[in-house]
Amino acid sequence: MKVLIADKFEKSGVARLVEAGCEVLHDPELSEDALRDAIGKHDPQVLVVRSTKVSEAALEASSQLSVVVRAGAGYNTIDVAAASRRAVMVANCPGKNSVAVAELTFGLMLALDRRIVDNTVDLRAGKWRKKEYGKARGIKGRTLGVVGLGQIGRAVVRRAQAFEMCVVAWSRSLTNAVAEELGVLRCESPAEVASKCDVLSIHLAACAETKNLIDASVLGKLKRGSYVVNTARADVLDYAALASAVKEQGLRVGLDVFPDEPGSGEAAFHSSIVEGGGVVYGTHHIGASTDQSQEAIANETVRIVEEYARTGRVANCVNLCEKSVARCVLVVRHRNRPGVLAHTLHVISHAGVNVEEMENVICEGTE
Secondary structure (H helix, E strand, C coil), X not given: CEEEECCCCCHHHHHHXXXXXXXXXXXXXXXXXXXXXXXXXXXXXXXXXXXXXXXXXXXXXXXXCCEEEECCCCCCCECHHHHHHCCXXXXXXXXXXXXXXXXXXXXXXXXXXXXXXXXXXXXXXXXXXXXXXXXXXXXXXXXXXXXXXXXXXXXXXXXXXXXXXXXXXXXXXXXXXXXHHHCCEECCCHHHHHHHCCEEEECCCCCHHHCCCEXXXXXCCCCCCCEEEECCCHHHECHHHHHHHHHHHCXXXXXXXXXXXXXXXXXXXXXXHHHCCCCEEECCCCCCCCHHHXXXXXXXXXXHHXXXXXXXXXXXXCCCCCCCCCCCCCCCCCCCCCCHHHHHHHXXXXXXXXXXXXXXXXXXXXX
């Protein structure tokens, strides 16, 4: 099986794929037209990416491409709709970067509280400003508002409790029973979370339902001087509304994700939210970028590819049809001979019936 890795990837993962019998092509610099051309040239069955964007043109460049694996949790950089039209399965590695993103979330939160970035900038400029920076609120006893309680959100909750913070939370699937189990106060909406918290931390997946979910109406509920941290996806937060709230409400902001991020690891980049003044800190979409996290993600990616090569099934597939459109189930017990299934399908097709899903199961010692 030919595997094209179009992004940075752990050497241990590449070695394991080779050991599994895969022909591995690894080019971490591929993006946009170069990615499309490489897919067309090498015609891989499996494509592995991290932050590299996979467009419809890239998907159409290969006749063999069957699986795209996102070596990470989110998959909004992949044109999933185009993949589905071509019956290309898209898989991800959920939960493997939870600890890394949660750690960065708290890094940004603490940096905002103690203004660590501004401290460092002034020290490097030869300025000693203890009088200015010797003021901080501290986070013990403060209320953390968590919007989105997937594996990353839950990892953040556990760390907040270790910092002796109170936690309020909202998630579409959060029930009172689960909230009690997690030790958080359940809110009815993101706006209610904002109205109750000192720090708002966003951990939503990017989808149509969450686009700009954290908007002016939510941000407006935050008390003056609150902190906002987004280590999820840029699409879930209205950055224009956030910029206004920084000026009007004195919010402090920590961001790991931005609209219109470059598609490569090195590029010029300007962000109006970062350059607009106020205490706004940013990192370069590095939430999952720890050695521990990348090793775990590489292991999961290899597992997905190995299982697909062995069984044809794709673990963690995100674009399988949730509910079959089939109206009937047909079970055929048959002799295990060449042509039997082909003849059965031939008869079914002549009746104008389409087979939506099919599985062939063989008994031990079957005839």
